[in-house]
Amino acid sequence: xxxxxxxxxxxxxxxxxxxxxxxxxxxxxxxxxxxxxxxxxxxxxxxxxxxxxxxxxxxxxxxxxxxxxxxxxxxxxxxxxxxxxxxxxxxxxxxxxxxxxxxxxxxxxxxxxxxxxxxxxxxxxxxxxxxxxxxxxxxxxxxxxxxxxxxx
Numbered sequence: 001x002x003x004x005x006x007x008x009x010x011x012x013x014x015x016x017x018x019x020x021x022x023x024x025x026x027x028x029x030x031x032x033x034x035x036x037x038x039x040x041x042x043x044x045x046x047x048x049x050x051x052x053x054x055x056x057x058x059x060x061x062x063x064x065x066x067x068x069x070x071x072x073x074x075x076x077x078x079x080x081x082x083x084x085x086x087x088x089x090x091x092x093x094x095x096x097x098x099x100x101x102x103x104x105x106x107x108x109x110x111x112x113x114x115x116x117x118x119x120x121x122x123x124x125x126x127x128x129x130x131x132x133x134x135x136x137x138x139x140x141x142x143x144x145x146x147x148x149x150x151x152x
Contacts, residue, residue: 042134046064049077055090057138061127068096075103078146082107109141
């Protein structure tokens with residue numbers, strides 16, 4: 001039974017990474033057996049939620065988020081009344097990041113883990129920072145009941 005122990009340890013690590021069992025990550029993410037699987041699921045979720053949005057093509061946790069429009073599209077998919085996505089421009093990075101992070105905080109209760117100034121300072125966002133922020137946003141959306149998860 002050493003295999004079960006490894007799975008239990010992996011589950012514990014994922015639970016800890018997603019904020020612990022008290023708040024609880026999405027049940028289907030708990031089944032993942034490693035960080036790579038969680039990243040792939042989160043990236044696919046982002047890709048699915050932003051599909052069809054102009055100027056957004058989520059392929060990774062770095063360059064795909066550089067204009068701020070992917071964050072805006074993701075939030076707009078949950079809160080379409082929060083702002084007019086069609087009026088946003090890829091070159092208005094500061095505005096896009098500010099709009100997305102404010103909307104996430106006000107509507108989803110997501111802690112502002114990313115700073116607008118840090119995002120505009122770099123031409124390509126740091127993948128670890130983006131990944132961490134998206135984990136938190138996902139967790140907040142699950143907690144609000146806006147993301148349905150598969151129950152075991």
